[in-house]
Amino acid sequence: MDFATVIQILDSMMRLSTPLIFACLAGLFSERAGIFDIGLEGKMLASAFFSAAVAAFTGSVLLGMMAGLTASMLLALVHGMASITFRGNQLISGVAINFFASGMTALIGQNWFKLGGRTPSLSGDGRFLPIEFPFAVNIESVPILGPIYSELFSGHTFLVYLSIPTVFLAWWILFRTRFGLRLRAVGENPEAVDTGGLSVTGLRYQATLICGLLCGLGGAYLSTGMAAGFIRDMTAGKGFIALAALIFAKWRPVYALLACLLFGLLEAIAIRFQNIEITGLGTVPLQLMQALPYILTVVILAGFVGKAIPPRAGGEPYVKER
């Protein structure tokens, strides 16, 4: 494997990790506030569809993204209503939202565009275009540093550059602000928060809305940044890989970034090499690479490599004493 190949793989890792990072942070906010969310997948899918559909109608990717974010946040509100107000089962609500998004996007997509659930291909202002760094073309020929700068760092879309600062912003909000402290408290010990005179319901709704917003960004990136349009069920399990990354990172933002990069790297390798030859061991099949994030998560969950302990009040509806 030569240097150019390594750069190409790392470059595609950056692209493939971006939706995972957004979705993983979305799950982080929600689960840290005590709301399990296995509906990340559905919210991303809804946002991917509405981003692409509205961008196709208006020709403006920003309007598209707004529509995508709205759709994702509306689904987040439904999840909030089911799990906070009506104290329903959060897992079941997540399952329902995944199906709803999968069915609705295909149904409306076919109804609006008659392309078998796809949206028309986006071009020009209809999608996020790569941002070229200054002098990227000029120094491309410089050995080692040239390709790193021009290919790995430069030439991604806006949302890729947004994803990494978002991780640190999430860390800062959760661990360095009063709001973050309260949010984490509501996921660990809602009784204490309630006794402190704060609204458990309000905090949890805010967390689910942030979750919807971040899922929306991930979905918008899928259909208007990474691809040029929406295709049916295009999230293809990314919401679940993000969930896996969240557990892998044990609900910590910076580790979540690393986990998402790792899973993105695995996907990039699986795409680049169909089968990987390892001398002495034979061939590693493509399917094993695809299953690896899930297998790693099970291993982590099994507690053989450190113990993954979720927020204590996760999944429990809060009932105020009367």
Place this chain on the structure above:
Amino acid sequence: MNSQMPKWADVALIPLLNLLLAFLVSGLVVLWIGENPLHALVIIIKGSIGSAYSWGYTLYYTTNFVFTGLAVAVAFHAKMFNIGGEGQATLGGLGAALACLSIDWPHWLLAFPVIVAGAALFGAAWAAVPAYLQARRGSHIVITTIMFNFIAFALLVYLLVHVMKAPGSMAPETKTFPPGAHLPTAHEMLAWFGIGFPKSPPLNVSFLLALAACVFVWALIWRTRLGYAIRAFGFSEPAAVYAGISPFRVIMISMLISGGLAGMMAVNTVAGEAERLLIDSVQGAGFVGIAVALMGRSHPVGVLLAAILFGILYQGGAELEFELPAVSREMIVVIQALVILFTGALDNMVRMPVEKLFIRMRRGAP
């Protein structure tokens, strides 16, 4: 669970209201995309129960949903949420296929028990790992079973592409099963009694197996010591432990039965219909099982009724696509999602006001 309501309201009225809400919203969706919901309803009903032919398809789908619905229901009784029906049914397909291909079966009656055992065993084995991790290491069963769905699919693709593919074939599928492993269809079985039935519907002997599974689950949960242990554990873990019930044993056994039931779905799809192992033979039936179990309140009778309802929706949905091109097949996925949402997650939205109503009625009465 609560004394405010009579039992009939809890068992029948609330699920019915939930279902009504789900259908109401589905109707609004149909209206929104510019079709008449009542017209759509008529097409669905005609297309699914209007003729012997359509019944043949409806009950074929029902068979799948009975198995996956019972699988989720048994786990629910032990307070385990088994989302892994999809993966367990995938592995069940592998077990069924291996049983069918193992020898050149002389007669289906000999093959049938082996196929059933193969499907159930592989499905149960796939549920065993998440169950063990839950029982011994406390790993959340919902997450592990989701992960195992993806791993199952990757495993099946690998096996079909690299190991089990029929020689000379391009498609990733096994060779067709030997004729001795052919399970009798409704057409053939009813012909034994001189009753005519259309030839093409895939309804087969597995439907009877599904009915037997309902009886088995009913007897297991409500008529055996083990069933009592499962229900006690699901109701209150500390109380069950106090009564000397081993959580490890209950979790393992209930999840193995659950996985086995999900796996047995493959008897219908792989051995009964396709007669070879294909990449995607489950087609979301594992997830429909969640909706079926929720709607059926985890009771075999409820599961059977809910499975018939979803059979009607699946078969009727296929007809819907023919008749109203604006409403594609995904409408069924939307309805399914709304049923899960309203009966599972938003149950209290209906329950709270109904409860209040009953309380007020009781106060009003002398």
